[in-house]
Amino acid sequence: MVQNASKISVSGLNFYYQKKQAIFDLNLKIHANSILSVFGPANSGITTLLRSFNRLCDLTPGAHMEGQILLDGKNIYAPDIIVTELRRKVGMVFDVPTPLPMSIFDNIAYGPRLSGMKSKKLLFQSVEEALKMAALWEDVKDRLSMPAASLSGGQQQRLCIARVLALKPEVILLDRPCSGLDPISTAKIEESLSHLKEKFTIVIAPHNVQQAGRISDRAAFMLMGHLIEEGPARAVFANPQDQRTNDYITGRFG
Amino acid sequence: MGSVERFSHLLTRSAKRKQDFRSIFSRSEKIQQFNIQHSAFSTAVKDRLRGRLAVWLRVALAVGMCFSLALLGGCGRPKTGVIIAGSTSVQPYAEVLVEGYAVLYHDDAIDVQGGGSSAGIAAAESGTADIGMSSRDLNEKERELWFVEIAKDGLAVIINPNNPLTDLTINQIRDIYSTKISNWSELGGSPAKIHIIAREEGSGTRSAFESLVMGEAEISPKAIVQDSNGAVRQLVADDKNSIGFISLGLVDQTVKALTLDGIVPNRENVINGTYSLFRPFLFVAGKEPVGAVKQFIDFTLSPNGQKLLEHEGLISSAIEGIENEEI
Amino acid sequence: MKKFKEKLSGRIFFIFALSSISVLALITVFIIVKGAPIIAKVGFFNFVFGMKWSPSQGEFGIFPMIIGSVSVTLGAAALGVPIGICCSIFLAEFAPAKMREFFRPAIQLLAGIPSVVYGFWGLLFIVPFIRNFFGGPGLSILAGAIILAIMTLPTIISISEVSLLALPRQYKEGALALGLNHWQTIWSVLLPAAKSGIVAAVILGIGRAVGETMAVIMVLGNAVAVPLSILDPVRTLTTNIGIEMGYASGEHQQALFATGIVLFVIIMLLNSFAQYITRKR
Numbered sequence: 001m002v003q004n005a006s007k008i009s010v011s012g013l014n015f016y017y018q019k020k021q022a023i024f025d026l027n028l029k030i031h032a033n034s035i036l037s038v039f040g041p042a043n044s045g046i047t048t049l050l051r052s053f054n055r056l057c058d059l060t061p062g063a064h065m066e067g068q069i070l071l072d073g074k075n076i077y078a079p080d081i082i083v084t085e086l087r088r089k090v091g092m093v094f095d096v097p098t099p100l101p102m103s104i105f106d107n108i109a110y111g112p113r114l115s116g117m118k119s120k121k122l123l124f125q126s127v128e129e130a131l132k133m134a135a136l137w138e139d140v141k142d143r144l145s146m147p148a149a150s151l152s153g154g155q156q157q158r159l160c161i162a163r164v165l166a167l168k169p170e171v172i173l174l175d176r177p178c179s180g181l182d183p184i185s186t187a188k189i190e191e192s193l194s195h196l197k198e199k200f201t202i203v204i205a206p207h208n209v210q211q212a213g214r215i216s217d218r219a220a221f222m223l224m225g226h227l228i229e230e231g232p233a234r235a236v237f238a239n240p241q242d243q244r245t246n247d248y249i250t251g252r253f254g
Numbered sequence: 255m256g257s258v259e260r261f262s263h264l265l266t267r268s269a270k271r272k273q274d275f276r277s278i279f280s281r282s283e284k285i286q287q288f289n290i291q292h293s294a295f296s297t298a299v300k301d302r303l304r305g306r307l308a309v310w311l312r313v314a315l316a317v318g319m320c321f322s323l324a325l326l327g328g329c330g331r332p333k334t335g336v337i338i339a340g341s342t343s344v345q346p347y348a349e350v351l352v353e354g355y356a357v358l359y360h361d362d363a364i365d366v367q368g369g370g371s372s373a374g375i376a377a378a379e380s381g382t383a384d385i386g387m388s389s390r391d392l393n394e395k396e397r398e399l400w401f402v403e404i405a406k407d408g409l410a411v412i413i414n415p416n417n418p419l420t421d422l423t424i425n426q427i428r429d430i431y432s433t434k435i436s437n438w439s440e441l442g443g444s445p446a447k448i449h450i451i452a453r454e455e456g457s458g459t460r461s462a463f464e465s466l467v468m469g470e471a472e473i474s475p476k477a478i479v480q481d482s483n484g485a486v487r488q489l490v491a492d493d494k495n496s497i498g499f500i501s502l503g504l505v506d507q508t509v510k511a512l513t514l515d516g517i518v519p520n521r522e523n524v525i526n527g528t529y530s531l532f533r534p535f536l537f538v539a540g541k542e543p544v545g546a547v548k549q550f551i552d553f554t555l556s557p558n559g560q561k562l563l564e565h566e567g568l569i570s571s572a573i574e575g576i577e578n579e580e581i
Numbered sequence: 582m583k584k585f586k587e588k589l590s591g592r593i594f595f596i597f598a599l600s601s602i603s604v605l606a607l608i609t610v611f612i613i614v615k616g617a618p619i620i621a622k623v624g625f626f627n628f629v630f631g632m633k634w635s636p637s638q639g640e641f642g643i644f645p646m647i648i649g650s651v652s653v654t655l656g657a658a659a660l661g662v663p664i665g666i667c668c669s670i671f672l673a674e675f676a677p678a679k680m681r682e683f684f685r686p687a688i689q690l691l692a693g694i695p696s697v698v699y700g701f702w703g704l705l706f707i708v709p710f711i712r713n714f715f716g717g718p719g720l721s722i723l724a725g726a727i728i729l730a731i732m733t734l735p736t737i738i739s740i741s742e743v744s745l746l747a748l749p750r751q752y753k754e755g756a757l758a759l760g761l762n763h764w765q766t767i768w769s770v771l772l773p774a775a776k777s778g779i780v781a782a783v784i785l786g787i788g789r790a791v792g793e794t795m796a797v798i799m800v801l802g803n804a805v806a807v808p809l810s811i812l813d814p815v816r817t818l819t820t821n822i823g824i825e826m827g828y829a830s831g832e833h834q835q836a837l838f839a840t841g842i843v844l845f846v847i848i849m850l851l852n853s854f855a856q857y858i859t860r861k862r
Contacts, residue, residue: 054758056754056757056758059754059757084760084761084762085760086760087757087758087759087760088759088760091758091759092758094751094754094755094758096749096751098749098751098752098754098755100752100755100756100769100770101770101773101774102773110759110769111759111760114760114761114765160755163759164758164759167759167760
C-alpha cells in the first residue's frame, strides 16, 4: 500500500480541562483518504481528541492544550487560523442528529449560502450532490421543502452528513454517528462512508468495536487518555500488540 | 346567636372533632408502633413524640380559631375614632383641624382620608365615614343629608411662574378649557400649545370650576386629568405651557395665580365679593352628629377652629353651633 | 385505615384546588353581574366603540380608552421586546458566569419593585425628560410605554433566556461545527429554535402590561381622547377604572365593571394565545 501523505499529524498532545488532564502525550498520524477508527471505553478522551481536530473544544471553558496538531502541515492552533474556516474544512457529525429548524433543502444549502453562493442553480446542484453522497437523495428528492425534523432518525443523521459534505470539507469527523440508529440505517451510513473515503479523510469514533472492525482502514485504541495502540485495522483487531487492547476487544472490560 | 354562644358552640364541636382525630390517630399509631418495633427507636421516645404531637395539634387548632375570630370581629368598624373622608381640597385643612382638636381635647383617634367630594358625600351617606368633606355645593338629592358649611375657599387659576401672562378674563379661561383657544400665542404669549389640566369628574373642585367658569360649556376631554390639588399644582409648576385650577389656599410660590379681569385672587377680594371664584367647604353627615363627631364639628365651627382655618388661608363662615344651613 | 386517610387527604387537596378556581369564578360572575346591565342598556357596539366617555351625561363609550390601552401596550412592546430579547441572548450566550450571577438577580429585582414606585419614579424622572426633550406635556403614551417596557423586561428576559438555555447543546455545536460564527449561530439557529418560548415570553409580558394600573396612572395624563401622537396624554381601560372607581355610583359604576369585563376578555385571550403557542412546540 502506498504510504499516503499525512493529512493530520498530532505530536505531543496534552489536553486539559481546567486542572484535569484528558489526553496524555498523544502522537498520531492520520493518512489522507482513509478511515481511521478511534475506539476505546468511555471517558478515554476520544471525543476530546476529535473535537480538538476542529477546535470545537475551544467552546468548553477552561480547555487548553499543549503540543501540535497539523492539518496539511499547518498548525491549526496557530493564532492566524480562522476557526470558522477550519471548521468548514474539518466537518463533524455528532452522536445525535442535529437538523437545523428549517427545510431539508435549507439545511444542506445553509453552509454554501453562508460561503456566498447565491445562484439557485448552483445551490441546487450542491444539495443534490451532497445528498447523493450521503445516500439520502432517493429518499428525499421529492420533498426537499419539508422540514428536516420530519425525517426519521437514520435519515436525519444522513442529512447531517450531507450537510457537512455540502461544504466540501477535507476531513470528516464522526463521533458515534450510529448510536441510537437501527441496523439498516447503520448499514446505509457505513456503506456511504466507505465510498466517501475516496474523496475525504475520515476519522470515526465508533460506538462499538464491531463497527470499527467493519469499516476502518486503520484503528487506534485509546484508554484513559493514552493512545495505547495504532495500526492497520486488521492487525489491531486480529493481532493486538498490547494486552489491554486485546482485553477490550474481546470484551473483558468496557 | 350571640358571639359568645357561637364561640362555645364551635368549641364543643371542635372538641368532638378532636376526639375523633385522637381515635383515628391512636389507631394509626398502633400500626406505626408495630412497624417500628424492629427499628432502633425506643418506645419511650415514641410515646413522648405522640404526646407532643397531640399538644401541637391543639395549639394549632386554638390559634387558628382565635385568628379567624379576630378577623371576623375586626370586620366591623372600630368603636372609637372618627373617620373623615372626601374632598382632597378640604383634606389638608381637615388635617390641621384634627391636630388642633387633638391638642385641645386630647383625642387623636380621628382619621382623615381623601377620595374626592363625591366619594366623601357617598361615604357619609352610607355610613362608611362619619363626616364627608365636600368642596362644592350639594345637589338636590344630596341635600337630604345633614351638612354644614365650615369655610369658604377661593378657586385660583394657576399658570407656570415662567409664563409671562398675568391676567385673563373668565371668558378666556372658558375658551381655553373648551379648546376654543389652544395656543398661548392667541393670548399674547410665545407660540406653544396650551396644556390644560383638570381634576377628575368626582372632584368638588372640578364641579365648582365647571359651575363658576364653564357654565354650559364643557371641559375638553383632551384635558389632562390629575386626582388632587397637589398633583395639579406640581404639574403646573413643572410644565411652562400648562394651566390649571386649584384651591386658593394651596397656591404657593411654585405657581402663579392669575388675576381675573384684573382682580387679584386673595381672601379680601373673596370676602368683598370682587373675586367671584369661590366655593363652600362642607362637612356632610348621614345623620345628625352625636358624641365625638358632634364635638369635632363644634370645634371646627368654634372661634378656635375658624381661626385655624383662616390662618391656613380659608375664609371663615362665621357661624356658631350646628344648624342645617341653606346655602 | 390507610385507604381512608388517602381518600381524606385527596379530598382535602381537591377542596383547596377548588377554592382557588372558585375565587376566579366568583370574580368573573361578580363583574359580569355588575357590568352586563349597562352593556345591555347602552348596546354592545355603542359601549365598545363609542367615542365619548362622559358619565355625568350618561355617555359610556370606551373606545378612546381601548386605543389608549393598545397604544401604550404596543409602545411598551416596541421598546421592551427588542431590549429584552437582546438581554436574554447576552445572558444565555455571551455573559461570563460571574456577570450572569450579577445580572440575573438584578433583573429579578426589577420585577420586585412595586408598580406604584415605578409610577412615582416615572412622574419625577421620565415625564420631565419627555417634556424637555420631546415636547408636549410629558404625561403621554411615551412615558407609559417606557415605564411598562421596563416592567415587562424581567418577564421577557427570564423566559426567553430559559428557552435559549433549554435548547439542546447539539444545536449550537452542530451549527458551529458547520463553520458558522457565534452570531450566525444565534441568529439562524438558536433564535428560530427558541421561537415559541420567546413568543410566549413576549405575550406574557404584554399581558402584564395590559393589566398594569398603578404604574401608569401617574404618567399617562388621563385625558379621555383618542391620541394623535405618542406625546399625547391618554387613558387606558385600567386607569379609567382606577381613577373613577372611588366616586362612581349607579350606572357609572356599572360601566366601570363593564370595562372590567372587556379587560378580562382581552387578558384571557392573550393568555390562551400564549398557552396555545407554547403547546404547539
